[in-house]
Amino acid sequence: MADSTPANTADPAAAWRGRRRRQDHGTKRDAVIRTAAKAFDERGYHNTSLDDIAAALGVTKPTIYYYVANKEQLLFECFLAGLEPIRAALRRAEQAPGSGRDRLREVIHDYAVAIASEYGWCMVRAEHQDLGAELGAQVRALKSEIDRGIRRLLQHGINDSSIAVTDPKLAAFAIAGALNWIAHWYRAGRTLTQDEVADAFVQFLEHGLAPRQPGAGNPVRASVRVRRTRVVAKA
Amino acid sequence: MADSTPANTADPAAAWRGRRRRQDHGTKRDAVIRTAAKAFDERGYHNTSLDDIAAALGVTKPTIYYYVANKEQLLFECFLAGLEPIRAALRRAEQAPGSGRDRLREVIHDYAVAIASEYGWCMVRAEHQDLGAELGAQVRALKSEIDRGIRRLLQHGINDSSIAVTDPKLAAFAIAGALNWIAHWYRAGRTLTQDEVADAFVQFLEHGLAPRQPGAGNPVRASVRVRRTRVVAKA
DNA sequence: GTAAGATTCTACTCAACAGTAACTTATGGT
DNA sequence: ACCATAAGTTACTGTTGAGTAGAATCTTAC
Known part of the structure; x- marks a missing residue:
């Protein structure tokens, strides 16, 4: 979850291969979750x-159980990893200056980028029923927190x-829906970058389909204040 | 699929209960799909x-196999049943008069209503991977047809x-996403009717977040041409 | 080098569930 | 009345996959 160590960006199996074994526990655990x-x-x-996941990592099933309690918790961790950036974006917006629309614009942008990440699926398509009552409730709470923030x-x-x-x-449902759906069609490394998609969505959600009336330019004062979210060290 | 016979609106198990056995095959098949x-x-x-579904219908598992080939096909039929109204809306739009925006408005409305139906989940949340290569490709084709239409x-x-x-x-992805997401949160019989939701979404998707500039009233000539889709005879 | 602990493996158990075989019962046409 | 067939049932099989026990192996500290 702590996206800080290098070499977890590309191939998670690299956390095992080549390296000595007594390796940072956290890194490997992240690799497990990421691969899942x-x-x-x-x-x-x-x-x-779980055998599939183990195979992708180049280890065997019991190894996975060494890092997470069970399959359910594995899914839960994926949820958490994916949801966190969005919650962070909302926290930032809470104490940011500017109009409501300016701040929402930022959130929409970061939300879109987060959904286009590798955890997009877990956030959007995974079924709550696959988590037990306990964890399911936690995920629902987090999602509802995001909804309330918007x-x-x-x-x-x-x-x-x-x-x-x-x-x-x-309106909140419509916005969240448009953004969440990105997880269904976006694949990294095809024509569009995450940022391009995010900008296009900001644009569309602000103005919708209707042509803007000529004259009376709308106040785009801060435009998208391109605070390119700090990119983790790659490679 | 043929939503024509009475008594399939409320409780599908009614297709069995009370009635004599040699009963309309099609009606029962629909009840199976609907219950699934x-x-x-x-x-x-x-x-x-499948035992769950059978229990909900008050029959046993092999009875389900009497009506559909296997679980996969059952899911496929749910897809079809759900997707059809949306395709119909697009076909109607193709040969309707009015501006592109007027026609799209109608489609958005009908799309929203369809997604809020009992088949919403199948259309939106069901995974293509759960269908084999054959049926999966068919569903993908239908969905892509809808996308192209929009x-x-x-x-x-x-x-x-x-x-x-x-x-x-x-823009098409954003619209479809906002609409598809309805399947995640809408439950029939709570505060909002399908039509109210649909109207609100038409509104939002047309104008987005930004306030409309005062003056220069936008051309809402046809408004929502309330062609209340023919409601099936209820009970 | 060697003990202690961390890490990973081999080789299982056990339950759930899709799908089937073969038998039973009701129904309508003749 | 009777039989061909539609509609359903009971009772199974076979597979898949989550989860575990316990042995084997590596790492680091001393």
Whole structure:
């Protein structure tokens, strides 16, 4: 989860191969989770056996149990890893300056980038029923926290009249839906970068389909304040 | 699939209970598919055994095999049943009058209503990997047909300048995403009707977050031409 | 070098569930 | 009345895959 160590960006199996064995426990655990996320994304949770994941890592099944309690918890960790960046974006927005719309714009951007990550599937497509009552409730709580955050930003924007929507609740669902869906179609390394997608979505969600009325340029003062989220050291 | 016979609206098990046995084959088959869709929605595909579905219908497992070939095909039928209304909406839009935006508005509305149906889950959350290569490809083809339809409407709208988006492809994804997500949160019989949701989404997707510039009222000539889709005879 | 502990492996158990075989019962046409 | 067939049942098989016990192997500290 701590995306800090090098060499976890490309091939997770590298955490084993070549290196000496008594290797940083955390790094390997992250590799397990990361590989699981990728496998779930490709084949779905139930069509992925722990043997599959083990094989992808070049180890055997019991090794996985050395790092996580069971398959359920593995899925849970994927959720957490994916959800965290979005929660961080919302926390940042809470104490940022600017109109509601400016701040929401930032969140939408970071949200889109997060969903296009390798954990996108887990956040969006994984079924809560696959987690027991306990963990399922935790995930639901986190998701609902995100939902409330977006609604709050919408409300701010409505109050300072930088945003106009009829129903903030449904608007939040529409925004989250458009963004979450990215996980269904986006594949890394095809034509579009995560940032390009994010910018396009910011654009669309702000203005919708209708042409903007000529004249009365809308206040794009801060544009997208390109705070390129600190990229983790690659390689 | 043929939503024509009475008594399939409420409880599908009613197709068996009380009635004599030599009963309309098609009706019962529909009841099987409908019940499967509901169960998949509630517990997910893999957490639903055929015994579960059989129990919900008040029959035993082999009876299900009497109506469908296997579990995979059962899921496939749910896909078809759900996707069809959306394809129909697109077909209607193809030969409708009005601007691209007017026609897209109709499609968005009907799409939203369809996704809020009991087949919403199958269309949106079911994994293609759970269908074999054959059926999976068919579903993918249908979905891509829908995607192309939306893009075409967007392009019409751009041409007649009733729509302004930078990238029609991404706009189509955003629209589909917002709509598809409805399947994740909408539950029938809570506060909002399908139509209310649909209208709110039409509204939001047309105008986005930004307040409309005062003056220059936008051309809402046809509004939502409330062609209340023919409701099937209920009970 | 060697003991202690950390890490990974081989070789299982056990339950769930899709799918089937073969038998039973109701129904409608003749 | 009777039989051909539609509709359903009970009771199984076979496989898959999560999870575990316990042995084997590596690493580091001393």
